[in-house]
Amino acid sequence: xxxxxxxxxxxxxxxxxxxxxxxxxxxxxxxxxxxxxxxxxxxxxxxxxxxxxxxxxxxxxxxxxxxxxxxxxxxxxxxxxxxxxxxxxxxxxxxxxxxxxxxxxxxxxxxxxxxxxxxxxxxxxxxxxxxxxxxxxxxxxxxxxxxxxxxxxxxxxxxxxxxxxxxxxxxxxxxxxxxxxxxxxxxxxxxxxxxxxxxxxxxxxxxxxxxxxxxxxxxxxxxxxxxxxxxxxxxxxxxxxxxxxxxxxxxxx
DNA sequence: ATGGCGCATGGAATGCGA
Numbered sequence: 001x002x003x004x005x006x007x008x009x010x011x012x013x014x015x016x017x018x019x020x021x022x023x024x025x026x027x028x029x030x031x032x033x034x035x036x037x038x039x040x041x042x043x044x045x046x047x048x049x050x051x052x053x054x055x056x057x058x059x060x061x062x063x064x065x066x067x068x069x070x071x072x073x074x075x076x077x078x079x080x081x082x083x084x085x086x087x088x089x090x091x092x093x094x095x096x097x098x099x100x101x102x103x104x105x106x107x108x109x110x111x112x113x114x115x116x117x118x119x120x121x122x123x124x125x126x127x128x129x130x131x132x133x134x135x136x137x138x139x140x141x142x143x144x145x146x147x148x149x150x151x152x153x154x155x156x157x158x159x160x161x162x163x164x165x166x167x168x169x170x171x172x173x174x175x176x177x178x179x180x181x182x183x184x185x186x187x188x189x190x191x192x193x194x195x196x197x198x199x200x201x202x203x204x205x206x207x208x209x210x211x212x213x214x215x216x217x218x219x220x221x222x223x224x225x226x227x228x229x230x231x232x233x234x235x236x237x238x239x240x241x242x243x244x245x246x247x248x249x250x251x252x253x
Numbered sequence: 254a255t256g257g258c259g260c261a262t263g264g265a266a267t268g269c270g271a
Binding site: 009010012013034036060061062107108109147161163164197199200201202204211213240242243 | 256257258259260261262268269270271
């Protein structure tokens with residue numbers, strides 16, 4: 001079974017790339033972030049024609065998340081229960097015996113800003129909810145754009161900003177793994193300077209000036225069955241790419 | 254210190270992302 005996550009930075013613009021990628025990679029589950037479109041504009045017909053079903057929660061201009069899956073999606077929920085938020089950042093669904101949570105974590109803008117405080121509040125709420133969710137669903141995967149580079153290896157040495165690498169953000173990431181969730185990427189040997197996002201500017205992709213901020217966290221039974229995890233840089237090389245690349249994890253039976 | 258690119262909105266210039 002193949003699980004994947006991809007921040008597409010506008011599903012409207014990236015739909016042809018998403019359809020090509022689905023056809024080529026045949027994931028069982030693909031989580032999308034930054035749809036940047038309202039639900040009425042979601043390209044459901046095209047995705048169903050590609051052999052996938054979809055659960056989605058979108059809004060105009062910003063945010064927006066979706067789970068695409070070959071199998072039916074059950075028990076769909078949007079947002080973090082008990083955390084009032086107009087920003088569409090979380091969607092969860094059960095696919096077979098798997099609980100899939102797709103999340104677009106807040107950017108945070110700058111350490112100490114209002115948006116940074118929101119990021120930390122959001123992370124606290126997410127972590128508390130997932131603690132509950134794990135008791136109900138032992139086979140759980142949290143996929144998405146975390147906007148956190150968990151440790152030193154996950155940021156280019158020349159990354160100057162504090163955002164995405166600050167101690168409070170990394171503490172919040174560790175609070176998630178402390179629930180028992182494993183970073184699928186780090187279950188395996190990986191090339192040095194493996195990243196999942198590269199700025200559009202400064203020829204960042206060509207220089208591999210990036211961050212690893214897109215992650216797949218797996219609960220213990222899934223981590224035990226995980227046979228591989230990698231970043232697929234191919235879509236980042238296309239014309240008009242998203243600034244993020246897909247991350248893929250393979251799970252055995 | 255700033256902008257640099259791309260996307261959205263709206264129909265130019267601005268906000269935002271990371």
